[in-house]
Amino acid sequence: MPRGRPRGGGRIAGALGVQGSFPGRSEPVVFSATCRRNRRVALAPALAPALAPALAPAPARARALVLSLVLSLAACAAPRDDRASRETPDAASRDVPSAAPLVDDFGDTLRLARPAERVVSLNPVTTEALFAMGADARLIGRSRWDASPPEVRRIPDLGDGIQPNVEAVLAARPDLVVLYAAEANRTAAAAFRRAGVQTLSMRTDRIADLARVLHALGIAVGGSAAARVVADSVRRSLDAVGARGAGQPPLSVFWYAWPSPIITIGAGSYLDELITRAGARNVFGDLAQPSPQVTLESVAARNPDLILAGPVSSARLRADPRWRAVRAVREGRVFVFDTSLVGRPGVRLGEGARSLRALIDSAAHALRASTTRSAP
Amino acid sequence: MTNARWWLLLAVLAVACVAGLAIGPVPIGVVDVLRALTGSGDAQAVAIVRDLRLTRVCLAAITGAGLGMSGAALQGTLRNALAEPYLLGVSGGAAVGAVLAVVAGLTAAVALPVAAFSGAAAAVALVLVIARVASGRADPRVLLMAGVVVGAFANAAIMVLLAGAGEGTVRNALWWMMGSVAGAEWATIRWLALYAIAAGILLVAVARDIDLLALGEDAAAGLGVRVSNATRRVFLLSALLAAVTVAGAGLVGFVGLVVPALARAFGIRRARELLVASAVLGAALVVGADVVARTVRAPAELPLGAVTALIGVPFFLVRLRRAA
Numbered sequence: 001m002p003r004g005r006p007r008g009g010g011r012i013a014g015a016l017g018v019q020g021s022f023p024g025r026s027e028p029v030v031f032s033a034t035c036r037r038n039r040r041v042a043l044a045p046a047l048a049p050a051l052a053p054a055l056a057p058a059p060a061r062a063r064a065l066v067l068s069l070v071l072s073l074a075a076c077a078a079p080r081d082d083r084a085s086r087e088t089p090d091a092a093s094r095d096v097p098s099a100a101p102l103v104d105d106f107g108d109t110l111r112l113a114r115p116a117e118r119v120v121s122l123n124p125v126t127t128e129a130l131f132a133m134g135a136d137a138r139l140i141g142r143s144r145w146d147a148s149p150p151e152v153r154r155i156p157d158l159g160d161g162i163q164p165n166v167e168a169v170l171a172a173r174p175d176l177v178v179l180y181a182a183e184a185n186r187t188a189a190a191a192f193r194r195a196g197v198q199t200l201s202m203r204t205d206r207i208a209d210l211a212r213v214l215h216a217l218g219i220a221v222g223g224s225a226a227a228r229v230v231a232d233s234v235r236r237s238l239d240a241v242g243a244r245g246a247g248q249p250p251l252s253v254f255w256y257a258w259p260s261p262i263i264t265i266g267a268g269s270y271l272d273e274l275i276t277r278a279g280a281r282n283v284f285g286d287l288a289q290p291s292p293q294v295t296l297e298s299v300a301a302r303n304p305d306l307i308l309a310g311p312v313s314s315a316r317l318r319a320d321p322r323w324r325a326v327r328a329v330r331e332g333r334v335f336v337f338d339t340s341l342v343g344r345p346g347v348r349l350g351e352g353a354r355s356l357r358a359l360i361d362s363a364a365h366a367l368r369a370s371t372t373r374s375a376p
Numbered sequence: 377m378t379n380a381r382w383w384l385l386l387a388v389l390a391v392a393c394v395a396g397l398a399i400g401p402v403p404i405g406v407v408d409v410l411r412a413l414t415g416s417g418d419a420q421a422v423a424i425v426r427d428l429r430l431t432r433v434c435l436a437a438i439t440g441a442g443l444g445m446s447g448a449a450l451q452g453t454l455r456n457a458l459a460e461p462y463l464l465g466v467s468g469g470a471a472v473g474a475v476l477a478v479v480a481g482l483t484a485a486v487a488l489p490v491a492a493f494s495g496a497a498a499a500v501a502l503v504l505v506i507a508r509v510a511s512g513r514a515d516p517r518v519l520l521m522a523g524v525v526v527g528a529f530a531n532a533a534i535m536v537l538l539a540g541a542g543e544g545t546v547r548n549a550l551w552w553m554m555g556s557v558a559g560a561e562w563a564t565i566r567w568l569a570l571y572a573i574a575a576g577i578l579l580v581a582v583a584r585d586i587d588l589l590a591l592g593e594d595a596a597a598g599l600g601v602r603v604s605n606a607t608r609r610v611f612l613l614s615a616l617l618a619a620v621t622v623a624g625a626g627l628v629g630f631v632g633l634v635v636p637a638l639a640r641a642f643g644i645r646r647a648r649e650l651l652v653a654s655a656v657l658g659a660a661l662v663v664g665a666d667v668v669a670r671t672v673r674a675p676a677e678l679p680l681g682a683v684t685a686l687i688g689v690p691f692f693l694v695r696l697r698r699a700a
Binding site: 258260261262284287292293294295296297298300301302312320321322324325327330 | 400401402419420423424427428429431544547548551552556558559561562670674675676677
């Protein structure tokens, strides 16, 4: 399970990188960029009914979102590349599972006669993605860790996402179970398949994983077009964040994920990627694991310019005199990140990247101010 | 025992402590370390030496001394060279007490050792009852088996207690159960030192009883020892020492087994000297083990309990063979 537990919920609108407040309005602001490449506008009326079943029981906000998706699709339904167009040879006849078999990260082949209609998603990233795709009406179960979007609470909680209670999930009669592809879930995936239930086990560790996951979910629930729109807008919102200006020396960052033992992030984490994209450098980026455990003194030795910490960890850090051994702590450069935004590599990655970028910018500002102060 | 041997023991402890203070990812020379200890010099070095390294060394020393003394007392009283708090389930009982306290929200530095002590005392009582029921007189082998059973039960109890806890609590608890002095802080060390020193002094005060009990219960009774009272006192003090180490550093096994044996190899026989030597050697061993734990896989650290077990298990097997 990706580290951390999102608390509170962002909005689906944010998931798609829509600027400003979204609920109540359905203007497809963000999607307009896609439309320049539009070639097959005529497909739109055919696509709308394809997405319509997802609309029916959704709450107003989600419905507004899906509507906006449909509207934007109406304007720009053209597949963006050749691979995508192979997946949807005939978009007008719904997204049927493609001829090329979809193989998940456990090496299992997804075999669905028709798009899955009773989906249990046991990974908060995929649950949130299904909401963003407007496929939440197909969700009949989620993990206990799901918190985003807020509407997720109406989906029944079926327990843990790692080593799930297989019998409890089967009792919900799913036709597809979406799992996080952790080794600990192999047994569960095999058990579901033996019970005749299809599984889709995907890693969600790196930024690049999200596009793969959306692609796979699109095929699984017959919403490839919506999945592409979501993937596109996440990518664009990430690209829009950009790095700090060239010529500025990269700030070094210590990411304080957990206090006992001290856990940080290594090169295997999407957060390491986000830090790099924001023009900073992870002081433990040389460690391969996604969540390595480190000693306090090694943090002091690597002397980060700033510390990014969650709300719990930063409170512990301020209360603990031992952290005074780290210069950034002594000089007050500890910044609290929003766990609900950066806790998971999901469809709100763009928002997370933007918030990190803002934190790193304010740290750079604080650092400049302190160096000018200390200069004679 | 000659004075030279005592100096040697103290020298071993001093070397371990200097290593603990001088070795770390931030390079600080020995001279600067000594200056930092007095609070002068670079602020960074002072913070690292005094708040990071010295705290670890102190907690490791308390842990090692407590476990060493606890093991020495238990081995003498039970006339069993394989007895030690971890193998006898005493540490496990202490862990249950500590986890119960944490789950109940009692995490104050004063209260945690007390909670751990109630668990440890209950475990000792349970082990002795099981051993007596199973073999009439406390057979050393049955006693060890009873200890293992109580330890396993303690483990299960902790898992049950943690089943309803949050993800964070579980992670903290599992890390703590593997043993570590990474969380050492002056606020907790003060209380742990107080408890450990008090229990240690009391144990040394009853050292004569341990010597007599080591002769066998009948012989001890014949020499005027009120066997059950004396035994209970020694067990409770050993349990308190073990509980203090568990409250401070989690489960660190095999120290109580290895250290008294090493002390005996120095030619020490009398309980009073054995207890003191075990405290010194135990402190040196755990301080050294902590240096290993935090340097071998730097910047990560190994659980301290894993390092001491890697040293202790082969040692246990050798002694088991000799005992058989």
